[in-house]
Amino acid sequence: MWFMANAMGKPDNAGAGATDYMHLFGLVALGYMWARIAKTALEKQAEGDETMATKLVAGRFFMERMIPETATRLAAITAGAEAVMALPADAF
Amino acid sequence: MPSYKAPVADTLFLLYDVLGFDRHSNLPGFADAGRDTVETILEEGAKLCEKSFQPLNRSGDLQGCVRLANGDVTTPNGFKEAFKAFAEGGWIGLAAGPEYGGQGLPHTVAAAINEYASAANMALAMYAGLTQGAIAALVLHGSDEQKKLYLPKMIEGSWTGTMNLTEPHCGTDLGLIKTKAVPQGDGSYKITGQKIFISAGEHDMTENIVHLVLARIEGAPEGTKGISLFVAPKVLPGADGSLGERNAVSCGALEHKMGIHGNSTCVMNYDGATAWLVGEENRGLAAMFTMMNEARLGVGVQGLAQSDVAYQNAAAYAKDRLQGRSLTGAKEAAKPADPIIVHPDVRRTLLSIKAFNEAARALVLWTAIRGDVAHVSEDPKERQAGEDHMGLMTPIIKGVITDVGFDNAVKAQQMFGGHGYIAEWGMEQFVRDARIAMIYEGANGVQAMDLVGRKLPRDGGRAIMAFFKEVDGFLKDNAETQGSNRSSSR
Ligand SMILES: Cc1cc2nc3c(=O)[nH]c(=O)nc-3n(C[C@H](O)[C@H](O)[C@H](O)COP(=O)(O)OP(=O)(O)OC[C@H]3O[C@@H](n4cnc5c(N)ncnc54)[C@H](O)[C@@H]3O)c2cc1C
Numbered sequence: 001m002w003f004m005a006n007a008m009g010k011p012d013n014a015g016a017g018a019t020d021y022m023h024l025f026g027l028v029a030l031g032y033m034w035a036r037i038a039k040t041a042l043e044k045q046a047e048g049d050e051t052m053a054t055k056l057v058a059g060r061f062f063m064e065r066m067i068p069e070t071a072t073r074l075a076a077i078t079a080g081a082e083a084v085m086a087l088p089a090d091a092f
Numbered sequence: 093m094p095s096y097k098a099p100v101a102d103t104l105f106l107l108y109d110v111l112g113f114d115r116h117s118n119l120p121g122f123a124d125a126g127r128d129t130v131e132t133i134l135e136e137g138a139k140l141c142e143k144s145f146q147p148l149n150r151s152g153d154l155q156g157c158v159r160l161a162n163g164d165v166t167t168p169n170g171f172k173e174a175f176k177a178f179a180e181g182g183w184i185g186l187a188a189g190p191e192y193g194g195q196g197l198p199h200t201v202a203a204a205i206n207e208y209a210s211a212a213n214m215a216l217a218m219y220a221g222l223t224q225g226a227i228a229a230l231v232l233h234g235s236d237e238q239k240k241l242y243l244p245k246m247i248e249g250s251w252t253g254t255m256n257l258t259e260p261h262c263g264t265d266l267g268l269i270k271t272k273a274v275p276q277g278d279g280s281y282k283i284t285g286q287k288i289f290i291s292a293g294e295h296d297m298t299e300n301i302v303h304l305v306l307a308r309i310e311g312a313p314e315g316t317k318g319i320s321l322f323v324a325p326k327v328l329p330g331a332d333g334s335l336g337e338r339n340a341v342s343c344g345a346l347e348h349k350m351g352i353h354g355n356s357t358c359v360m361n362y363d364g365a366t367a368w369l370v371g372e373e374n375r376g377l378a379a380m381f382t383m384m385n386e387a388r389l390g391v392g393v394q395g396l397a398q399s400d401v402a403y404q405n406a407a408a409y410a411k412d413r414l415q416g417r418s419l420t421g422a423k424e425a426a427k428p429a430d431p432i433i434v435h436p437d438v439r440r441t442l443l444s445i446k447a448f449n450e451a452a453r454a455l456v457l458w459t460a461i462r463g464d465v466a467h468v469s470e471d472p473k474e475r476q477a478g479e480d481h482m483g484l485m486t487p488i489i490k491g492v493i494t495d496v497g498f499d500n501a502v503k504a505q506q507m508f509g510g511h512g513y514i515a516e517w518g519m520e521q522f523v524r525d526a527r528i529a530m531i532y533e534g535a536n537g538v539q540a541m542d543l544v545g546r547k548l549p550r551d552g553g554r555a556i557m558a559f560f561k562e563v564d565g566f567l568k569d570n571a572e573t574q575g576s577n578r579s580s581s582r
Contacts, residue, residue: 003544018540019491025543026492029485032563033454034447039570040110055450062447065440 002078016081024073031067034059094405094518096146098138098208099453104131106454111461113200119468121187121198130201133186137205140181144174145212152215152354153521157295163342165294165356171216172297178209179249184220188227192243199386199467200460206390207453210397214525215354219252219292221390226253226304228383229321233371237331238323242302245333251325252298255387256287256305256360257380263289264538266377267316271307271362282364283307283324286344289532293358294326294343299335301326303360305367306376313374321376324367341365351524384533385486389459391533392489395497396452398526402504402519403445410438410507432507441507445500452493459485480555484547491539494529501526 007014038059041052107113152168187202188194209217245251262268271285303324312318328336344359371379410433418434466478505512505519512519
C-alpha cells in the first residue's frame with residue numbers, strides 16, 4: 001500500500017490522495033459486485049433465464065469502460081502531495 | 093412529466109439470487125424476510141412511492157416550504173397526506189423493534205424501500221428518513237423512559253425527528269460547537285444557542301417534532317470531548333405522551349436553496365429550551381457517530397435513487413426522441429429520423445449510468461445485510477466482521493455513490509438536450525436534488541479522509557484485509573469459469 005509507505009510521516013500525502021483513493025476503492029468494490037452479479041447471471045442464464053443477458057452486457061461495459069478509471073486514480077494518488085501543497089494560499 | 097418505477101425485480105434478484113439474503117434466516121427478524129414476504133412488502137412500498145410520493149415531486153419543488161410570521165412552516169400541498177399514508181403503512185418503523193410498534197424487519201428491507209421513496213420524492217422521503225435516524229439514536233442511547241415516551245410516537249409517525257449538529261461557524265469541525273446546556277437540578281437542562289441548516293426542523297405535518305441536539309454542558313471541556321446529546325421536543329410531552337406546553341425552540345428562518353425545496357431547511361433558535369440528556373455527559377459526539385453509519389448509508393441511497401430515477405427518464409426519452417440517423421443506416425426508415433438510442437454516444441452515456449446503478453444497489457444491499465448481521469448475530473466473530481465491513485463501506489457508499497449519482501443525474505439530463513435544462517421535464521430537479529447528498533452528513537472530501545485516515549488503519553487494517561481476502565477468494569474460486577471478471581481484482 002502506497003499510503004503506508006508514504007503517508008505515515010507525510011500526512012499531506014494521505015490528504016491529497018484521499019478522494020482519489022475513495023473512488024479507486026469504490027470502483028474495486030463495484031467491480032466485485034459486478035463479478036458476483038455476473039456469476040449468478042451466468043448460472044441463471046444456463047437455466048434458461050433470458051432476462052440475464054442485459055445484466056451481462058452492463059457488467060461487461062463496467063469492466064471495459066469504467067474499471068480502467070482505476071489506473072487514473074492510482075496515478076493521481078502516487079503523484080503525492082508536492083504540487084498540491086506547493087503554492088502559498090495567496091497564489092490561489 | 094417525469095415518471096418512476098421502483099426496481100423491485102432487481103432488488104429481489106440482488107437480495108436472494110446474488111447475496112443470499114435468506115442464508116441468515118436463523119437470525120432474529122430474518123425469519124420473516126423470506127423471498128415471498130419481502131416481495132409483497134417491496135411491491136406494496138413501491139406502489140405507495142410511485143402513486144403518492146412521485147406525483148408530488150415536481151409540485152413540491154415548485155411550491156416549496158413557507159415560513160409564516162409566527163414561525164410556523166407549511167409544507168407543499170399533499171405532503172402531509174402522503175407522509176400520513178407512509179406512516180400508517182408502518183414504513184417508518186419497518187426495521188424498528190416490535191416492542192415500540194415497529195415491524196422488526198431487517199434494516200436491509202428498509203434500505204430498499206428508502207431507495208424507492210427517495211427516487212420518487214427525495215424531499216418528502218427525508219422527513220421519514222430523519223425520523224428513522226432519530227429513532228436509531230434513541231434506541232442506542234436513550235433511557236428506558238425516553239424510549240417508552242418517544243419511540244412509539246415516532247415509529248407510528250405522529251412525531252418526526254431531527255438532527256441538530258450544525259452551527260453557523262461549524263459543520264465539519266463539531267468540536268467548535270457553542271450551544272450551551274445548563275442543568276436545572278431536576279434532571280432537565282435549558283439549551284441556548286443557534287443551529288442552522290436543520291432539515292425538517294419545523295413543519296406542519298405532525299403534532300410534535302423531536303429534536304436531537306448537540307450542546308455543551310456549562311463547564312464541560314473544550315473541543316469534541318465536551319459535547320453532549322440532548323432531546324428537546326417542540327411541544328413538551330407528559331409521561332403518557334400527551335401534549336403540554338410549547339418548548340422555547342423555534343424556526344427563525346428557512347434557507348433558500350438549490351434543491352429539495354419540499355424539505356424545510358431551518359435556522360433553529362434555542363432560547364432556554366427544556367431538554368434532557370441522551371446517553372452520557374460529554375459523550376454526545378460518540379453517540380452520534382454510532383448511528384452515523386446508518387444515516388450515511390441512507391444518504392448514499394439518495395445518490396443511487398436520484399441516479400436511477402434520472403436514468404429511467406433518460407432511457408425512455410432516448411427511445412422516443414427522433415433525431416438523426418444511425419451511423420449504420422436508418423433503423424426506422426418509415427419515420428423522419430431514428431430515435432437517439434441508436435447513437436453510440438447516447439448508448440455509452442446510458443450504459444455508464446445503468447452499469448453504475450446496478451452495482452451500487454448491490455453494494456448498498458450487501459452492506460445493509462452485513463450491518464443487520466452485525467446487529468443481531470450471536471456469533472461475536474460474525475458481528476465484528478459485519479461491523480468492520482459497515483465501517484469500511486460507509487464512506488465509500490456515502491462518498492462514491494453521491495458523487496457519481498450526481499454526475500449521473502447530469503448525464504441523464506444531457507440525454508434530453510435543451511429540454512433537460514427546461515424545468516417542465518423534471519431532469520434539472522434531479523440534478524439539483526442529487527447535489528445536496530454530496531454535502532450533508534459529512535461533505536464527501538471529509539468522507540475520503542474518514543476512509544483513509546480512520547477506516548483503513550483501524551485495528552491494523554483488519555477491515556480492508558478482510559475485504560481483499562474475500563475478493564481474492566471469490567476470484568480464485570471462479571478463475572477458470574469466469575476469466576473475464578478477473579480485471580476487477582486490483
Ligand atoms: C440542505 C441542507 C440540509 C442539512 N441538514 C442538516 C441537518 O439536518 N442537521 C445538521 O446538523 N446539519 C445539516 N446540514 C449541514 C451539513 O451537514 C453541513 O453543511 C456539512 O456537514 C458541511 O459543514 P459546513 O457547511 O460547515 O462546511 P465546512 O465544514 O466549513 O466545510 C467546507 C469545505 O471544507 C472541507 N473540509 C472541512 N474540513 C475538512 C477537513 N478536515 N479535511 C478536508 N476537507 C475539509 C469540506 O469538505 C467542505 O468542502 C444541512 C445542510 C444543508 C445545505
